[in-house]
Amino acid sequence: MARVGVLALQGAFREHRAALERLGAQVAEVRLAADLDGLHGLILPGGESTTMARLMTEYALWEPLRAFHARGGQLWGTCAGAILLSGEVQGAPPQFGRQDSLGLLDVTVQRNAFGRQIDSFTTGLDMRGLTGAFPAVFIRAPAFARVGEGVEVLSEFDGQAVAVRQGRVLATAFHPELTGDDRLHELFLQGCLTPA
């Protein structure tokens, strides 16, 4: 059985936890670096990326998360979580200077690429690896404006990449945890059980 964590600093971590538990995974909430011990994978949920980045600095989580990836851990970021995984972040508040990110995904992510809350939308997405449209919920969502050579684009919307994968890192601009469709969680768990 896969042992997976959900970064529980803030945001929709309970919904991810519920989806993983529906699929029979053993789930731990990760708030401090020690919580990563013994996990195969970690989901970084949606929420506010500035808030999570700040708390990751406060609790010295950046290096432990990079080390977790380096020793074979699978990572998946949804919405704000995808921003945290990216190499470069556009649209961060100017007073922050450059927004910190893990740099584990060779992409430039554009925050709020589709507008403010009244522009948030749902749609059916075609996704590589899945049969039938995936119900995607985009909430003040980012998009992957630049995608590096080693990065596979799994889905696009309106000409912009919205789901990508690079090695053990998966990132989606939308929120599968809000839909009750667990197919992406299933894919993630399969990845967690595949030897690195």
Add this chain to the structure above:
Amino acid sequence: MTEATTGTPALKQGFAEMFKGGVIMDVVTADQARIAEAAGATAVMALERVPADIRKDGGVARMSDPKMIKEIIGAVSIPVMAKVRIGHIVEAQILQALGVDFIDESEVLTPADDQYHILKHDFKVPFVCGAKNLGEALRRVGEGASMIRTKGEAGTGNVIEAVRHARTVLGEIKHIQARPAEELMTVARDLQAPYELVRYVHEHGKLPVVNFAAGGVATPADAALMMHLGLDGVFVGSGIFKSDNPERRAQAIVKAVTHFQNPEVLAEISEDLGAPMTGINIDDLIPAERLAARGW
């Protein structure tokens, strides 16, 4: 690929889910909004005067100047909320036109209508509404609220009412869960709440939307207490910018909400924050000064 759909209940409620485990802070200037964002607020509430000042100044409290709201929207990348008076449909239309991310139909402002709340289903922008008990919460959800906050007693720096309202709502939820299904129509009648929503609470043991605490939260321990009682996050108003050191207090309250189950972390972050806002003993308030009594 199918067409995009906007403004659905799922999108509005899903957005509120993203605030969970977070702190939403009242701000009255773009500078305060930046401080709140840098401290890790998940959203800011733009308003002209924080509740403590509304309480002190008296008079009619209304929706804020659109210019100030636009400045705050321009200053931060986190979501911006703003308040309208209870029942003030036009103030809500104005805030939606400004591109505000969430509207608070709030008893902290002077109510515009003494009988009816806004029909929130009519708007694309989501709404948060206050509630003192489960019936009130479910009536607001029935009207289309995408998020509930317990009312507390805003601007007092005194957490007792927030605790009372949280315990009331959560206790009533447990009570409904324990009732047999055939009693739920009578429960709905007694609560004056929509039957379908009473059934939802019976089945799921929670409100259909995210439920935050508000009103009187002044310290990290207050914020952690509200999380401990079972709420999803915290609104802090006067508690931050009426204290001695808003930056440090704001950061500490954000951390307290994340680590509410960890007393060692709470002890560390509660230290040396400077003086909190001066509180008001709620027993000293004359009934007309109690904001939580507004709305029904």
